[in-house]
Amino acid sequence: MRTAFYISDGTALTSEAFGHAMLSLFPMKFKHRTLPFIDSAEKATRCCQQINAAASEDGEKPLIFHTFVNTEIKHIINQSQGISYDFLDHYVEPMEAELGIKAQPKTNRTHGIHQDYNFRIDAVNYTLDNDDGVSTKEYGQADIILIGASRTGKTPTCLYLALQYGIKAANYPITEDDLDNLQLSYDLKMHRHKLFGLTIDVERLQSIRQERRANSRYASLEQCQLEINQIEHLFRQEAIPFLNSTHASVEELAAKIMDEAKLERHRY
Amino acid sequence: MRTAFYISDGTALTSEAFGHAMLSLFPMKFKHRTLPFIDSAEKATRCCQQINAAASEDGEKPLIFHTFVNTEIKHIINQSQGISYDFLDHYVEPMEAELGIKAQPKTNRTHGIHQDYNFRIDAVNYTLDNDDGVSTKEYGQADIILIGASRTGKTPTCLYLALQYGIKAANYPITEDDLDNLQLSYDLKMHRHKLFGLTIDVERLQSIRQERRANSRYASLEQCQLEINQIEHLFRQEAIPFLNSTHASVEELAAKIMDEAKLERHRY
Numbered sequence: 001m002r003t004a005f006y007i008s009d010g011t012a013l014t015s016e017a018f019g020h021a022m023l024s025l026f027p028m029k030f031k032h033r034t035l036p037f038i039d040s041a042e043k044a045t046r047c048c049q050q051i052n053a054a055a056s057e058d059g060e061k062p063l064i065f066h067t068f069v070n071t072e073i074k075h076i077i078n079q080s081q082g083i084s085y086d087f088l089d090h091y092v093e094p095m096e097a098e099l100g101i102k103a104q105p106k107t108n109r110t111h112g113i114h115q116d117y118n119f120r121i122d123a124v125n126y127t128l129d130n131d132d133g134v135s136t137k138e139y140g141q142a143d144i145i146l147i148g149a150s151r152t153g154k155t156p157t158c159l160y161l162a163l164q165y166g167i168k169a170a171n172y173p174i175t176e177d178d179l180d181n182l183q184l185s186y187d188l189k190m191h192r193h194k195l196f197g198l199t200i201d202v203e204r205l206q207s208i209r210q211e212r213r214a215n216s217r218y219a220s221l222e223q224c225q226l227e228i229n230q231i232e233h234l235f236r237q238e239a240i241p242f243l244n245s246t247h248a249s250v251e252e253l254a255a256k257i258m259d260e261a262k263l264e265r266h267r268y
Numbered sequence: 269m270r271t272a273f274y275i276s277d278g279t280a281l282t283s284e285a286f287g288h289a290m291l292s293l294f295p296m297k298f299k300h301r302t303l304p305f306i307d308s309a310e311k312a313t314r315c316c317q318q319i320n321a322a323a324s325e326d327g328e329k330p331l332i333f334h335t336f337v338n339t340e341i342k343h344i345i346n347q348s349q350g351i352s353y354d355f356l357d358h359y360v361e362p363m364e365a366e367l368g369i370k371a372q373p374k375t376n377r378t379h380g381i382h383q384d385y386n387f388r389i390d391a392v393n394y395t396l397d398n399d400d401g402v403s404t405k406e407y408g409q410a411d412i413i414l415i416g417a418s419r420t421g422k423t424p425t426c427l428y429l430a431l432q433y434g435i436k437a438a439n440y441p442i443t444e445d446d447l448d449n450l451q452l453s454y455d456l457k458m459h460r461h462k463l464f465g466l467t468i469d470v471e472r473l474q475s476i477r478q479e480r481r482a483n484s485r486y487a488s489l490e491q492c493q494l495e496i497n498q499i500e501h502l503f504r505q506e507a508i509p510f511l512n513s514t515h516a517s518v519e520e521l522a523a524k525i526m527d528e529a530k531l532e533r534h535r536y
């Protein structure tokens with residue numbers, strides 16, 4: 001199996017994103033190695049040794065996804081036995097021509113601390129303080145409030161919204177108490193323009209709940225079915241937008257919610 | 269100000285990562301618009317209208333960062349008044365030649381649900397269950413345990429480790445009780461090979477604590493100084509690796525911890 005290297009003078013998150021997008025086009029398996037914070041000739045030389053060792057071991061040339069501002073480091077990496085794919089190379093010149101200014105590359109600028117940074121940390125703190133319906137007092141500050149049955153993916157989605165986009169995302173689990181009268185509680189009604197629902201296929205919900213509390217009423221197919229039916233009915237009755245989380249990753253759920261609820265990114 | 273569009277048939281996370289990396293090379297400001305889930309000719313046509321509207325409003329051609337598997341959608345987007353930068357285009361052919369197979373593009377493959385997915389959600393649940401020292405019983409399952417004074421960035425870093433890399437990251441705040449005898453507690457000693465420290469500049473810590481509990485002893489410069497001195501002393505005495513979070517984003521802290529603690533990614 002061939003090895004793919006993701007190399008950067010910073011976190012390597014962009015190299016990983018680019019490399020994964022490229023490799024996903026090919027129906028092959030790869031070994032993956034990320035080498036972040038390669039910011040000196042010495043470290044670059046050690047990278048080369050790792051790349052060359054992988055080349056010998058695999059009997060195939062490793063693929064290298066990188067971009068380096070520092071030409072000395074780039075030169076060292078390019079002398080390894082791997083095949084380099086520099087994901088900015090091709091675009092710098094045409095973009096310089098279009099923008100009418102020269103590129104001024106700086107080291108590790110992509111994932112450092114920007115102005116928006118405190119905003120994101122505040123959003124994470126908000127989301128943790130307003131997880132799982134523990135409190136509804138701060139819903140006035142929420143950008144969005146996810147609601148749905150227990151174990152439909154509300155918490156991870158909220159955390160992703162906070163970390164990736166700086167969104168203050170509260171979440172509220174709809175329980176049997178709420179379902180008794182099939183209405184939104186007063187606290188939720190007050191903020192109904194911020195509500196967004198999550199639902200899930202009943203079989204999937206049962207299997208997740210079974211892992212948490214095996215053989216409980218909570219994890220029974222009957223109970224899951226009842227809750228999902230009633231909650232989806234509530235979403236429709238109250239015209240609350242909702243998504244099914246069964247086949248969606250947190251990235252997809254978060255991006256869809258951003259899009260459908262027209263939330264503004266605080267991440268740039 | 270020129271507008272940058274990030275467009276995709278999926279989450280647009282990769283388009284954003286690529287576009288941000290490109291634009292960070294240029295000392296200019298841009299407006300940013302993300303248009304995810306553009307998976308039909310109709311939606312692509314609406315994108316074009318938005319791009320053309322931005323062109324008129326800005327008086328300058330928008331920049332478009334995208335990649336599309338569907339050639340019809342790509343064609344529609346490329347007919348807008350924006351300048352398209354397709355971040356995979358240049359690389360597909362050389363990579364096909366190197367790998368000896370044809371690319372088989374599939375829609376939205378990058379950020380969907382992979383095998384690793386449950387692993388990441390499990391890691392998020394673990395991290396929440398083991399946040400802020402609430403319990404030390406499950407430290408046996410931890411991949412890493414972050415320790416440090418209150419408000420040094422442990423929780424957001426743990427959540428990022430869990431969401432991005434599928435790492436089970438517990439965290440434990442070192443408090444005055446722990447500092448009294450300047451030793452690691454028994455629970456931490458038991459897992460000392462998993463410990464990783466976070467510290468922070470005293471002035472920064474004071475300002476963060478001041479926002480949480482204004483004018484408390486907890487937020488006093490004296491108290492912050494005392495805690496940081498003693499905790500850094502403890503890290504050195506016990507040979508616990510540690511990082512200073514003052515000028516680092518959660519992405520950087522997480523990537524550095526992955527690297528220094530040689531943690532294995534569960535994300536591919």
